[in-house]
Amino acid sequence: MKYLLAVLVAVGGATASLVAQSAGTAVPGTAAANGWKVPRTPDGRPDLQGVWENNSVTPMTRPTQWKGKASLTDAEVQELRALVAKSVDQGGDAIFGSFIQLALNLKDTGKFNQVSYDPTTGNYNQFWMADREWDNRTSLIIDPPDGQFPPLTPEAEARRARGRGLGPTVEGSESGPRGRADGPEDRPLSERCISYGAPRTGTGYNSYAQIVQSPEAVVILQEMIHDARVVPMDGRPHLPQAVRQLHGDPRGRWDGDTLVVETTNFVNGFQGSTPNVKVIERYTRVSEAFINWELTVIDPETWTQPWTFMIRLKRTDGELYEYACHEGNYSMVGILAGARADEAKAAEAAAKKGSR
Amino acid sequence: MRIRIGRATLVATGLSAAIVLGSIASVFSQAQTYRAPRAPDGKPNLTGIWQVMNTANWDLQAHEARQGPIIALGAAFGIPPGPGVVEGNEIPYQPWAAAKKKENGDNWITRDPEVKCFMPGIPRATYMPYPLQIVQSSSTILMAYEFTSASRVIRMNSSAKSPAPAWMGWSIGRWEGETLVIEVTDQMEDTWLDRAGNFHSDALRVVERYTAIDPNTLDYEVAIEDPKVFTRPWKMRMLLYRHLEKNAQLMEYKCVPFAEELMYGHLRKKP
Numbered sequence: 001m002k003y004l005l006a007v008l009v010a011v012g013g014a015t016a017s018l019v020a021q022s023a024g025t026a027v028p029g030t031a032a033a034n035g036w037k038v039p040r041t042p043d044g045r046p047d048l049q050g051v052w053e054n055n056s057v058t059p060m061t062r063p064t065q066w067k068g069k070a071s072l073t074d075a076e077v078q079e080l081r082a083l084v085a086k087s088v089d090q091g092g093d094a095i096f097g098s099f100i101q102l103a104l105n106l107k108d109t110g111k112f113n114q115v116s117y118d119p120t121t122g123n124y125n126q127f128w129m130a131d132r133e134w135d136n137r138t139s140l141i142i143d144p145p146d147g148q149f150p151p152l153t154p155e156a157e158a159r160r161a162r163g164r165g166l167g168p169t170v171e172g173s174e175s176g177p178r179g180r181a182d183g184p185e186d187r188p189l190s191e192r193c194i195s196y197g198a199p200r201t202g203t204g205y206n207s208y209a210q211i212v213q214s215p216e217a218v219v220i221l222q223e224m225i226h227d228a229r230v231v232p233m234d235g236r237p238h239l240p241q242a243v244r245q246l247h248g249d250p251r252g253r254w255d256g257d258t259l260v261v262e263t264t265n266f267v268n269g270f271q272g273s274t275p276n277v278k279v280i281e282r283y284t285r286v287s288e289a290f291i292n293w294e295l296t297v298i299d300p301e302t303w304t305q306p307w308t309f310m311i312r313l314k315r316t317d318g319e320l321y322e323y324a325c326h327e328g329n330y331s332m333v334g335i336l337a338g339a340r341a342d343e344a345k346a347a348e349a350a351a352k353k354g355s356r
Numbered sequence: 357m358r359i360r361i362g363r364a365t366l367v368a369t370g371l372s373a374a375i376v377l378g379s380i381a382s383v384f385s386q387a388q389t390y391r392a393p394r395a396p397d398g399k400p401n402l403t404g405i406w407q408v409m410n411t412a413n414w415d416l417q418a419h420e421a422r423q424g425p426i427i428a429l430g431a432a433f434g435i436p437p438g439p440g441v442v443e444g445n446e447i448p449y450q451p452w453a454a455a456k457k458k459e460n461g462d463n464w465i466t467r468d469p470e471v472k473c474f475m476p477g478i479p480r481a482t483y484m485p486y487p488l489q490i491v492q493s494s495s496t497i498l499m500a501y502e503f504t505s506a507s508r509v510i511r512m513n514s515s516a517k518s519p520a521p522a523w524m525g526w527s528i529g530r531w532e533g534e535t536l537v538i539e540v541t542d543q544m545e546d547t548w549l550d551r552a553g554n555f556h557s558d559a560l561r562v563v564e565r566y567t568a569i570d571p572n573t574l575d576y577e578v579a580i581e582d583p584k585v586f587t588r589p590w591k592m593r594m595l596l597y598r599h600l601e602k603n604a605q606l607m608e609y610k611c612v613p614f615a616e617e618l619m620y621g622h623l624r625k626k627p
Contacts, residue, residue, distance in 0.1 A: 042396035182625040228507040322522035336623035
């Protein structure tokens with residue numbers, strides 16, 4: 001499950017748009033182009049309310065096949081789409097990883113590798129995944145402009161070399177080795193039904209969020225795990241640095257027609273950072289159907305410069321469902337009991353062997 | 357002038373008529389004399405951080421103080437007394453249900469979903485000993501509860517139906533003058549109403565009424581209806597107080613780790 005989370009996080013996902021590559025500039029080609037005006041709340045702010053989904057196929061980093069290529073032509077998108085449609089087996093393993101990479105590999109090698117992330121027990125069928133959004137972007141990362149992560153700092157390189165990966169550095173806050181199940185704390189936060197992270201950027205599976213706005217606070221309610229990120233809009237300071245929360249401590253303000261949310265005080269890192277990361281989100285509604293959601297990740301202990309990725313959230317008419325994860329977490333019992341059964345079987349076999 | 361109230365007729369003239377009218381009006385509108393500041397759409401603004409100051413979560417009915425369940429915690433964890441929040445102090449159980457309630461209460465620690473960090477449902481989430489936050493918009497009101505990061509979306513003036521039972525139920529809201537009225541249905545039968553073992557079935561229907569009675573206080577009235585468990589509908593009533601301290605906010609009380617040992621400890625690897 002930890003691998004799954006890493007894959008989901010690494011891929012991110014967004015519906016692309018014909019958007020400028022650099023972060024922080026005005027979004028071109030939308031309102032002015034077709035006369036669309038953003039709907040407003042009674043207090044005059046852009047109305048971002050409703051339920052939004054993130055089901056894009058765009059990968060986090062630009063695949064090597066597209067080096068130097070900021071966007072695809074419509075014909076190129078259709079070609080990939082058709083390749084995937086021909087090859088995907090709805091009854092086959094769920095594709096949590098990069099659709100685009102699979103499609104590109106198919107084009108290059110003729111092989112479509114729809115294989116489970118968990119070869120021991122298998123996983124969901126592809127049927128359970130949401131229909132994906134295709135567009136012309138070649139990466140979610142818009143800064144650096146080559147669509148790759150910026151260089152790591154020497155400390156981060158050292159962490160990776162020590163086998164810590166870029167994982168969180170707070171002990172006890174994430175799972176141990178993937179297979180270990182001595183106790184519930186060995187399992188990832190998602191398997192324990194504690195958190196799927198915030199901001200949640202995973203694509204294609206339960207990616208829904210509902211936004212509710214008042215002048216005093218904006219709420220981003222993530223369906224997984226029924227988590228309301230309540231963002232005060234009154235300019236108050238963050239909690240003291242010594243106080244950490246799994247979902248950090250968000251603070252919001254309006255920058256013209258863009259909602260800016262700055263989150264600090266994390267327990268764990270974000271996208272491979274240390275817990276001292278600062279994440280700045282910018283939500284801009286660019287059409288009836290889309291919000292451009294830019295996330296800037298700042299951690300001088302991990303990357304030599306801040307970097308920004310952009311996800312296009314698409315409006316949906318669906319309701320959020322209650323994700324009562326812990327209340328129905330029969331998996332945890334199964335995982336732990338299964339591990340104990342394996343151990344008992346191994347002990348029995350060893351005893352038999354020893355007694356011959 | 358003649359003033360008719362029910363079958364009685366009062367006759368008053370001049371100044372005394374005005375006095376009589378005034379006092380009748382104030383009797384009928386005592387909950388509505390305060391007019392809360394308006395939200396941007398002109399409705400009473402209930403946005404803010406609120407919390408009860410009572411022992412309803414221990415026991416909805418009037419109760420004396422008594423020994424808590426953990427001897428070592430002594431007076432730090434005794435069960436505090438409370439005058440109760442139930443109108444008439446009676447919860448009208450059917451006979452089988454009254455026995456079940458007693459059994460629940462006697463086995464509180466092993467049965468109460470709160471102990472396992474399960475979402476508390478409505479109305480219990482309102483009177484847990486943790487703050488709640490109301491964020492009010494026009495078509496949607498969101499209530500976030502600090503306990504286990506529970507939350508619910510109240511769909512205003514909606515006819516949408518619940519897709520499935522939920523721990524926090526399905527909430528449809530509307531305004532009746534100064535009062536926010538919320539109907540909650542489709543709640544999982546597993547939620548309790550307090551630590552004393554008061555419970556319900558999947559037929560539970562809850563109607564909440566929130567009315568601001570001054571700038572920092574809400575009157576909270578709850579009607580409970582469950583024909584599978586009770587002999588008639590009944591009500592509870594209490595106050596919610598606004599958190600006035602500067603920069604008040606909900607913090608994270610993600611309690612699953614606190615419940616893991618008691619829930620899964622028996623499956624832990626033996627050293």
